[in-house]
Amino acid sequence: MPDPFRLVTPAPVYLPAYRAALEEGWSPNTVLGAIATHRELDQIDRNPMAFLISLDDPKGKGPPIVMKDGTTRPRLPGYRRWMWDGAFCGSIGFRWQEGTAALPDHVPGHVGFGVVPWKRGHGYAARALAALLPDARGRGLPWIEITADEDNVASRRTIERCGGVLIGRFEKDAAHGGGESLRYRITL
Numbered sequence: 001m002p003d004p005f006r007l008v009t010p011a012p013v014y015l016p017a018y019r020a021a022l023e024e025g026w027s028p029n030t031v032l033g034a035i036a037t038h039r040e041l042d043q044i045d046r047n048p049m050a051f052l053i054s055l056d057d058p059k060g061k062g063p064p065i066v067m068k069d070g071t072t073r074p075r076l077p078g079y080r081r082w083m084w085d086g087a088f089c090g091s092i093g094f095r096w097q098e099g100t101a102a103l104p105d106h107v108p109g110h111v112g113f114g115v116v117p118w119k120r121g122h123g124y125a126a127r128a129l130a131a132l133l134p135d136a137r138g139r140g141l142p143w144i145e146i147t148a149d150e151d152n153v154a155s156r157r158t159i160e161r162c163g164g165v166l167i168g169r170f171e172k173d174a175a176h177g178g179g180e181s182l183r184y185r186i187t188l
Helices: 015-023 034-046 048-054 124-138 153-161
Strands: 006-008 078-084 088-095 111-115 143-148 165-171 180-187
Touching: 006 124, 015 034, 015 088, 034 048, 078 124, 088 124, 111 124, 111 143, 124 143, 124 153, 143 153, 153 180
Parallel strands: none
Antiparallel strands: 006 078, 078 088, 088 111, 143 180, 165 180
16 A cells, blocks of 8 residues: 655645644644644634645745744745645645855744644654755755754654754744754755
8 A cells, every 4th residue: 555645735625634733732833832823723714725825935925924922033935834644744844045055043944843743653754854855955955954952852863864963052042932952954
């Protein structure tokens, strides 16, 4: 039997499963947590198609990003894909700046991912990250950076499984919750 796991572009057919994950308390944003969950449920309630369109913004034309502390930052080009194995598994996002691998100081990394608790342990995050790397390479990036908190062993293993090499420790800014984190680089 073929492996059903794949990344999908957010679309109406997948939205009920995504919404159900949010309603179960899962958050696509580890920094904002429940704040992000409630924001997204509200966006889905107000205009489901606009919400879906907002998740695929390769030109960075959407509204500014609202940080945890309420400040806003300019939106970068980027997109989100949903992990799917016949059911919703999680989300992975990719963001970049045109013409450079560098990111603004307020952006901790090129990629963020999260797997719903009931689908963890299947290697889905690593598979999703590996699936994004050809696109990053195709955009001319020589490398991507991705971060993980030191105590998040699962994320660190995922990053390392995909070729991530620890390049340093850094202090997250207050808008990302503060505290120490680890920065990895994956050479493309």
